[in-house]
Amino acid sequence: MRRLITIFFAGLLAFCVLELTARIYLFPQYRAMLPDMYAAHPVLGHYNKPNLHVRRYNPMNYDVVNRTNSLGFRGLEKDRENELAGIWVAGASNTFGGFVEDDETYTAQLRRHGYRAANLASEGHGLISQTQVIRMLAQQGYKPRAVLLGITMYQAISDYSSAGDVFTQPIGSAFQPAAISPKRPRENLREAASELLAAIPLSLQPVRARLLKSSALYGWGKVGIMGIPMFRDWTLKIGLRNDLYLVRNFDLNLLRPLTSGNPATANIESTARYIAMLGDLVEQQFNVPFGVVLIPSLQQIDPESLRRFTTHYGLTQEDLDPSRAPELLLASLRRLGVSALDTLPALKGSGIPGPKLHFPDDGHLTASAHAVIGRAIASWLSSGMDKGATIGRQE
């Protein structure tokens, strides 16, 4: 018994020492893997935390710092007003550029080409929430020189037929609950007790998330190990790491022939109509140019990914084409009078190999891709955004 007790305490001590060593030397980046970046927002539901300064780390992928200004927009506080007086760029994760440095996002790259621009995007935001951001800024008295909407294929495509209210209802009402009344003490007690019970994990998922946030040893074993080249293939083989090319996070119908019977066709039309309404809003509110920046999908910029995907899922006999949806969306937008820039030609023409345009374990754009897109947008702005609405350079 004495021996068992000694072994137990020695084991516990060894674990503590190992964990502390891992925190200090082996994997001090463990805190940067799941940083706490979002906060409840009175108008937007959830949004980037203001005045953020967090490191984001994923070995062999990225190691960057994300900063936000006091309004939660990507960038530095000192540039806030200047940027908001320039071009507004709305969008989701690729526009926010969480895995590249602040000055590497395509929005920030515009500055190098003489355009000041504010990055309104937030990871997890969609067209509706970004519409609210634009309306909120309008209500606060800000006015842009132009508004751009960055759309990554195929995430934004959806059925927006019931979203028309977003343009007319009071700002934030789509997200704000009714006036919050204080909870009764018994409800607080019940909630606190439930939280305590909820801390008892019923599945492995919450345990993993907690371990990833709080243990450098686990974090290294799960993620840090991938930074060692000889272990990378092994981690993929044993399932520790997802194969990016096999992730099924899009509607396959968008790659199929877009006939009238394909539900994706209606969704693309609905998306185009929603974007056109957003363009109308920009016109009415600010009377400035509005345009869409189409960011290609992983399958478009890296054809190998589609080949691997179809082979893995036995879809080689299917007629799948990753450019169908963006082409139809572009055509629909232009038909509705919305300026749109497809950045795929610029990316393909950049000479950068497809796999270098996105991160190896993550489909988001790399700094190189952001630079190409920034250049393409600047050129598009100066050439009149297809409609002769030339936006002059500021600096």
Add this chain to the structure above:
Amino acid sequence: MMLGIAPIAVNSLPFIAIAIGLVMLAWSRWRGAFLPAMAVASILVTLSWTRPIDVLALGLSLIPPYIAVRFVWGRTNFKSSSLISLLVVWEVLLFIYLRKYEWAGGLAWLDHPIAVVGLSYMLFRVIHLLVEAPSLGHLPFSSLRYSTYILAFWTLLSGPIQRYEAFCKGLDSVGRPETEDILAASHRGVNGLIKAFLIAPVFLKASNLEALGAPGADWLDFAIIFYCYPIYLYLNFSGYTDFMIAIARLCGVKTLPENFNHPYIARNLLDFWGRWHISFGVWIRTYVFTPISTGLIRRAPPSAHNVLLAMIVVTTFLIVGAWHGTTLNFLIFGLLHAAGILTTGAYGRLLKALLDRDARKAFERHPLVHGVSVLLCFHYVAATILLFPNSVPDLIAAFGGFASS
């Protein structure tokens, strides 16, 4: 922070590592190095909580007493008490200044950014050493022992308040306890962690006074507000103490004093203070109540004894209140407890006048009387403890609003 690391909290991995490291050292053949290791661990924990300016304040608070204690250590014939008195006054004034008492408004112009954790407990240990130094000559004293005693990581943040004799005795007994003692200490430590960090927060969340203003709040909600904070405080504080006592016992140190003995089943407030934060109660009695009462009552005529005693009780409990917190609320807490103690005394005298010794004992032991006493005492204490997290106006507004709804 001084070391550029996060403060080492009790429920953090570095704290657990330090604690288990010391336990393993105490069990090993190198246990002779326990004192220096304990000193390093304690200084490390302290520095993790302090900034350079805090260390400066700590130096001002700890170095002069060390020099004085060193000077008078074991000198039983040391006559001049003015040096000790001067240093005690210095310590108390510095403490008042550093704590930034809300009611010491006159010192507002001396505002400062210093925040030293564990200062209240250090004050107790320093005063104890200053007062007792001449009579402690039979015990070893060195800068290493002094710093370890004052900053001991297991008593740094929330006690218990250990006497120097017990500290030295504990160091002498460092080693591997019997298996039963190890299991008992481990059990107590885990229970302590569960009480302090898992169960207590549930009651804390439920004690939010504002919730009493929620529509439909009824007497059950009132009861939840009334009972939850006292329950939280007890679970948190006693759980923490259990954990610390457990670590010490695993190291073979059995002299860390107990702090709680079922305080909420006390029969009256006198009984309560013998069960709640016991080491604090003993310290206050030894270094505040007894010296003042002995000194004053000896000089006063017998007819003034009762009034004088009442005034000393009130003064003592004002100090108790002020030690617990920096706002006016805590002074009110002290006054209410003084009133409770005086009432208990008056009630005892009344019983004495009405009943002979045996009848009185039988009356007090009657289950009904005992039960009612316990209930009354608990509710009085619970009501006063509500002053810890809430201001008087907030309490009046919340309870008044509830009563009128």
